[in-house]
Amino acid sequence: MTTTTTTTNTSEFYGVGADIHDTKAPSGPIEQRWDTRKFNAKLVNPANRRKLSVIIVGTGLAGGAAAATLGEAGYHVKSFCYQDSPRRAHSIAAQGGINAAKNYRNDGDSIYRLFYDTVKGGDFRSRESNSYRLAQVSVNIIDQCVAQGVPFAREYGGLLDNRSFGGVQVSRTFYARGQTGQQLLIGAYQALERQVAAGTVEVHTRHEMLELIMVDGRARGIIARNMVTGEIETHTADVVVLATGGYGNVYFLSTNAMGSNTTATWRAHRKGAYFGNPCYTQIHPTCIPVSGDYQSKLTLMSESLRNDGRIWVPKKAGDERPADQIPEDERDYYLERIYPAFGNLVPRDIASRAAKYQCDDGKGVGPGGLGVYLDFADAIARLGLDTVKAKYGNLFDMYAQITGEDPYKTPMRIYPAVHYTMGGLWVDYDLQSNLAGLFVTGEANFSDQGANRLGASALMQGLADGYFVLPNTIANYLADGPFEKISDDHPEVVAAKQAVTDRINTFLSINGTRTVDSYHKELGQIMWEYCGMERTEEGLTKAIGLIRELKADFWKNVKVSGVNEELNQTLERAGRVADFFELGELMCIDALHRRESCGGHFRAESQTEDGEALRHDEEFAYVAAWEFGGDTPILHKEPLEYEYVEMKARSYK
Amino acid sequence: MNITVRVWRQKNADDKGKMVTYGVENVSKDMSFLEMLDVLNEQLTLAGDDPIAFDHDCREGICGACGVVINGQAHGPQVTTTCQLHMRSFEDGAVVDVEPWRAGAFPVIKDLVVDRSSFDRIIQAGGYISAPTGSAPEANNLPVPKKDADHAFESAACIGCGACVAACPNGSGMLFTAAKITHLGLLPQGQPERDSRVIGMVEQHDHEGFGSCTNIGECTAACPKGIPLDTISRLNRDLLGALSKGKA
Amino acid sequence: MATTLTQKRVPASRSTVAHKYAMAVSGLIMLGYLLVHMYGNLKFFQGEEKFDSYLGETLPHMFYPYLPEDGALWIIRVLLVVALVVHVYCAATLWRRNKAAAGYVGGKRYHTTQNKTGVQRSYSSFTMRWGGVILLLFIIGHVAQMMPNWLSPGGASDSKYDRVVNGFEIWWVVLLYTIGMLAVGLHLAHGFWSALTTLGQNRSSTRRSSHWTAISIALATLITVGFLSVPFAVLFFGAGS
Numbered sequence A: 001m002t003t004t005t006t007t008t009n010t011s012e013f014y015g016v017g018a019d020i021h022d023t024k025a026p027s028g029p030i031e032q033r034w035d036t037r038k039f040n041a042k043l044v045n046p047a048n049r050r051k052l053s054v055i056i057v058g059t060g061l062a063g064g065a066a067a068a069t070l071g072e073a074g075y076h077v078k079s080f081c082y083q084d085s086p087r088r089a090h091s092i093a094a095q096g097g098i099n100a101a102k103n104y105r106n107d108g109d110s111i112y113r114l115f116y117d118t119v120k121g122g123d124f125r126s127r128e129s130n131s132y133r134l135a136q137v138s139v140n141i142i143d144q145c146v147a148q149g150v151p152f153a154r155e156y157g158g159l160l161d162n163r164s165f166g167g168v169q170v171s172r173t174f175y176a177r178g179q180t181g182q183q184l185l186i187g188a189y190q191a192l193e194r195q196v197a198a199g200t201v202e203v204h205t206r207h208e209m210l211e212l213i214m215v216d217g218r219a220r221g222i223i224a225r226n227m228v229t230g231e232i233e234t235h236t237a238d239v240v241v242l243a244t245g246g247y248g249n250v251y252f253l254s255t256n257a258m259g260s261n262t263t264a265t266w267r268a269h270r271k272g273a274y275f276g277n278p279c280y281t282q283i284h285p286t287c288i289p290v291s292g293d294y295q296s297k298l299t300l301m302s303e304s305l306r307n308d309g310r311i312w313v314p315k316k317a318g319d320e321r322p323a324d325q326i327p328e329d330e331r332d333y334y335l336e337r338i339y340p341a342f343g344n345l346v347p348r349d350i351a352s353r354a355a356k357y358q359c360d361d362g363k364g365v366g367p368g369g370l371g372v373y374l375d376f377a378d379a380i381a382r383l384g385l386d387t388v389k390a391k392y393g394n395l396f397d398m399y400a401q402i403t404g405e406d407p408y409k410t411p412m413r414i415y416p417a418v419h420y421t422m423g424g425l426w427v428d429y430d431l432q433s434n435l436a437g438l439f440v441t442g443e444a445n446f447s448d449q450g451a452n453r454l455g456a457s458a459l460m461q462g463l464a465d466g467y468f469v470l471p472n473t474i475a476n477y478l479a480d481g482p483f484e485k486i487s488d489d490h491p492e493v494v495a496a497k498q499a500v501t502d503r504i505n506t507f508l509s510i511n512g513t514r515t516v517d518s519y520h521k522e523l524g525q526i527m528w529e530y531c532g533m534e535r536t537e538e539g540l541t542k543a544i545g546l547i548r549e550l551k552a553d554f555w556k557n558v559k560v561s562g563v564n565e566e567l568n569q570t571l572e573r574a575g576r577v578a579d580f581f582e583l584g585e586l587m588c589i590d591a592l593h594r595r596e597s598c599g600g601h602f603r604a605e606s607q608t609e610d611g612e613a614l615r616h617d618e619e620f621a622y623v624a625a626w627e628f629g630g631d632t633p634i635l636h637k638e639p640l641e642y643e644y645v646e647m648k649a650r651s652y653k
Numbered sequence B: 001m002n003i004t005v006r007v008w009r010q011k012n013a014d015d016k017g018k019m020v021t022y023g024v025e026n027v028s029k030d031m032s033f034l035e036m037l038d039v040l041n042e043q044l045t046l047a048g049d050d051p052i053a054f055d056h057d058c059r060e061g062i063c064g065a066c067g068v069v070i071n072g073q074a075h076g077p078q079v080t081t082t083c084q085l086h087m088r089s090f091e092d093g094a095v096v097d098v099e100p101w102r103a104g105a106f107p108v109i110k111d112l113v114v115d116r117s118s119f120d121r122i123i124q125a126g127g128y129i130s131a132p133t134g135s136a137p138e139a140n141n142l143p144v145p146k147k148d149a150d151h152a153f154e155s156a157a158c159i160g161c162g163a164c165v166a167a168c169p170n171g172s173g174m175l176f177t178a179a180k181i182t183h184l185g186l187l188p189q190g191q192p193e194r195d196s197r198v199i200g201m202v203e204q205h206d207h208e209g210f211g212s213c214t215n216i217g218e219c220t221a222a223c224p225k226g227i228p229l230d231t232i233s234r235l236n237r238d239l240l241g242a243l244s245k246g247k248a
Numbered sequence C: 001m002a003t004t005l006t007q008k009r010v011p012a013s014r015s016t017v018a019h020k021y022a023m024a025v026s027g028l029i030m031l032g033y034l035l036v037h038m039y040g041n042l043k044f045f046q047g048e049e050k051f052d053s054y055l056g057e058t059l060p061h062m063f064y065p066y067l068p069e070d071g072a073l074w075i076i077r078v079l080l081v082v083a084l085v086v087h088v089y090c091a092a093t094l095w096r097r098n099k100a101a102a103g104y105v106g107g108k109r110y111h112t113t114q115n116k117t118g119v120q121r122s123y124s125s126f127t128m129r130w131g132g133v134i135l136l137l138f139i140i141g142h143v144a145q146m147m148p149n150w151l152s153p154g155g156a157s158d159s160k161y162d163r164v165v166n167g168f169e170i171w172w173v174v175l176l177y178t179i180g181m182l183a184v185g186l187h188l189a190h191g192f193w194s195a196l197t198t199l200g201q202n203r204s205s206t207r208r209s210s211h212w213t214a215i216s217i218a219l220a221t222l223i224t225v226g227f228l229s230v231p232f233a234v235l236f237f238g239a240g241s
């Protein structure tokens, strides 16, 4: 029943290098691997920690937690973020919650079950060892956060409350109203500020990392631009950690913060770090649709809306009548029709794609025909207005605030949007990239989530990495330090700084006729069209060509006003967009080479007869780790093995 | 719709700054306020002018980065963040004045961008619970009455935007400071450091040059997260308690 | 922008909040005095004899013989002067500080002409400072009129009752008192609520929902009306002549 077809020779776009392996992951029973690793890792004597310096770029859950913990352990930490305060990192926007295998509900949850769900949810493209460790550590995260004063939701008896989230059958999600990410981040931020006061951490806000400094095969520092004065600063240390978040903004429109970027990871990639699985992107079905071409970002609404809302489009293409004038028998409740068992509750990717197909057929509603209805009329009739208000009131208010429509009266309009990127820099079990001394944590690395992330698991990963994993594994590396001090006139430093300065000067001197944003929007449209919810060989090939053309035009025709020596937001964006072009191209190449559908990557050529994603485990059960190679990146495969969880195909019919 | 915006333009901290008038045409009612500024900035860039600098990131009302004074009101006419304000709140042909937060403790960096790092330093001075990583007891060993938990949450919702300071006629940072005092002071975990926290944070608040609170309440009217006014009274009560124990 | 915390700070015992405690306590002391003072003033309606004997006999002999004659009065006077000095000193210090904290540029804070008066601040909170200054001037003038026979519009007299009547028969004296009393009322309408809040007693999430707000307004009205009853009675109804 496979319909895989190969027409052109896609390998003209890339080369293939030797396979790679995660040499740090211990073998043995999976429950003991993390302990084994911690036991075998070298330790750093507390008295020596002061002499060891750590650069951490990013102050989200992954970076903020790590900086606080390493500072407290006694290392000399320098932390960086592009916002004006570490508290504003994008983690703050997470709404739903954070998973942990506490089994407070006595509903059969366990570390093993969370591990199992993660591997299965990741569509068998993640490492078992990593996923298991994540589940193990999840328990400590909740303890840590509660001790910091994170105000999780509680029951009347004063104990912690849980909810079920993201389609799993157990209640293991801890939450703080719709602001879980905010509360967790503020907890980490406060711990971080405590270390600042203690003198162990220096925070450099409004600093953007623009280059990685490699000396003698080790990552030794960064070049950062002071975004207020424009000064190009050199910061060196014994080790560099990137915790710079995801790259969903390559699509221009996404649920990510406006400043989210790939610059830090992409610069490291150009310096030799492998980029893992760049094509895996998660698209969330319930976002507020685009209202016009001025749109700057998309807003996510909780998935829980699908519990009671019914999704439909008019049966007739191009039907312009308002929703209330379309009679019942002219509406198509397509999810209920196609997936009678799960109905409106099919997984994110299926719901997203189904909406896209309806809109492609001209049945979309709202501006530009890019939207489907999410209707609560039945729910209100069945449950009563008050119940619906109590359950979803804040989401309805948010919708009303943004769209100016009253969702109690007219159905909401929703459309899918890019939300999370599973890909990222390749790291081993220690979270170290293939470059010595370059560690990568949180959404910025590719690990743990496989081809698809479960709801409420990204926060878990960020904090697991930041509080518990990195602080242990980084010591193994630092035990060999301190390394020889690097002076500011070291040739590698001078060269890195020069490269940054040259690039900035180039931007400022092009003085063309198109704005940075207009390029970013066009790049985003290409990515969304050809490397979005559904990808085809033809489309991806076309996209690579289009991106290359657009990139060439950008370097000739972009207009960046102002000077470097001031707060210059256009210049900041220009640098980010320039890197997005290159990343977008690699994403398309990765998507093109992976001729299977798995998790957040759907190849139209690889589906079952009823439109389900079809994996090809014999051929593609590996991590694609890409080495930078200019126009022709080099693919290294890290084969994946499953000892504990049996590889199965999923079905939602 | 077409509108006129008068924007505070100031090249850098040393520049004197002035209001400059621009026209923006074909504004859609569904645009957010910041998207309207985006459109204006695209115009300015193409015309060879310097685009208007303003802080923003999430555009979802949660990061606290955005914030300008619109027609004299912090975050504009609705009780929300600037990024969540939409142009449908304005009339066609309206003249909209846009200015940065004004406060001695928030120096202007450029145009509408101010330096709010004073808030971070207030947190450094005690706005935390010392819980070294790994030392935490089992989470459910410490039940918190739901009422306290909910109340703590209400105060923890502060996004650190600074609208309270911009709206307060005294340029006081009391609501921000009090929100943190209340959040941590209501939880059992927060008790051991309760006295030192309020002393440290109030000292730093003053040190940063914020004004004193005369209980005017404009701050709560502007606060996009509805931080309640009694938090300030709680801070006063806590400080009084700490001082009377001779903790200063 | 690396952030560092300086340890050299003004101690919390001299913080703005501590200044506010001082203002609240001194303000409440003065308020307490006003209530007693108003009670005394209302004896005016019992006639010259009662009024003068209250002022000339009852008050000077409070706690007599444990305190010497006039002793209690002097204690109260000292307390009041200290309260006023502390109150005015703190008000002036914070006034100066708050003006700098509000970040004025070119003499203005916000350059817009819209919403000048904010969203929910009350007229009384708005006028605390200049209203306070009016109050101070009033007190100086008033004490000079009432205490020794210094400033005596309408004619001096050894009877305080006469002095009151003589003064209040003149329209502009009553006008000045009315201004003074409105200033007191406005000052207290915000001040009493504010003092309780400063001392940690407000537990309501908004200004309006606080039950202390209503009590403050009632108290301020009572004091304004109570005090004004005497001059109005004299001027408009010829009381005492």
Ligand SMILES: Cc1cc2nc3c(=O)[nH]c(=O)nc-3n(C[C@H](O)[C@H](O)[C@H](O)COP(=O)(O)OP(=O)(O)OC[C@H]3O[C@@H](n4cnc5c(N)ncnc54)[C@H](O)[C@@H]3O)c2cc1C
Binding pocket: A057, A058, A059, A060, A061, A062, A063, A080, A081, A082, A083, A086, A088, A089, A090, A091, A092, A093, A094, A095, A096, A097, A098, A099, A180, A181, A207, A208, A209, A210, A243, A244, A245, A246, A255, A256, A257, A260, A261, A263, A264, A300, A419, A420, A441, A442, A443, A444, A455, A456, A457, A458, A459, A460, A462
């Ligand atoms: C709307 C939304 C809702 C979500 N809801 C949930 C949820 O309910 N549950 C869940 O588990 N996950 C959720 N997620 C996903 C989750 O929030 C993120 O994956 C996670 O927070 C990422 O954390 P991070 O620490 O890796 O990176 P971020 O929080 O993105 O932090 C990145 C940091 O890097 C810094 N940085 C970036 N580039 C540079 C540079 N070049 N120079 C200097 N600094 C730089 C930034 O300043 C920032 O401090 C949600 C995501 C979105 C968008």
Ligand code: HEM
Binding pocket: B213, B214, B215, C020, C021, C023, C024, C025, C026, C027, C028, C030, C031, C034, C087, C088, C091, C128, C129, C131, C132, C133, C135, C136, C137, C187, C188, C190, C191, C192, C194, C195, C196, C198
């Ligand atoms: C020169 C005279 C005065 C000046 C300049 C002055 C000024 C002020 C100011 C600026 C406040 C601060 C408002 C606030 O904190 O909310 C205040 C508060 C107060 N004033 Fe006065 N005032 C004066 C006289 C008086 C008098 C005579 C009384 C008593 C009748 C009084 C009673 C109060 C009270 C009760 C408060 C509330 C204290 C608090 O808020 O903590 N004041 N005054």
Ligand code: HEM
Binding pocket: C034, C037, C041, C055, C059, C073, C077, C080, C135, C139, C142, C143, C146, C147, C160, C164, C177, C181, C184, C227, C228, C230, C231
């Ligand atoms: C119309 C209203 C008022 C009248 C008729 C009035 C009348 C008087 C009289 C007759 C005295 C002399 C008392 C004595 O010799 O013992 C006096 C004293 C005084 N009054 Fe008033 N008064 C009024 C309002 C006020 C107000 C509003 C204040 C304060 C804000 C005030 C403050 C004082 C003070 C401080 C003294 C001196 C008390 C002392 O030292 O003994 N009065 N007043």
Ligand code: SF4
Binding pocket: B157, B158, B159, B160, B161, B162, B163, B164, B165, B175, B176, B179, B219, B222, B223, B224, B225, B226, B227
């Ligand atoms: S208290 Fe309100 S207005 Fe002030 S910083 Fe916090 S959220 Fe913003």
Ligand code: F3S
Binding pocket: B167, B168, B169, B170, B171, B172, B173, B174, B175, B212, B213, B214, B215, B216, B217, B218, B219, B220, B232
């Ligand atoms: S407006 Fe200002 S005076 Fe106090 S109550 Fe709010 S901080």
Ligand code: FES
Binding pocket: B055, B056, B057, B058, B059, B060, B061, B062, B063, B064, B065, B066, B067, B081, B082, B083, B084
């Ligand atoms: S941009 Fe984040 S709150 Fe407005």
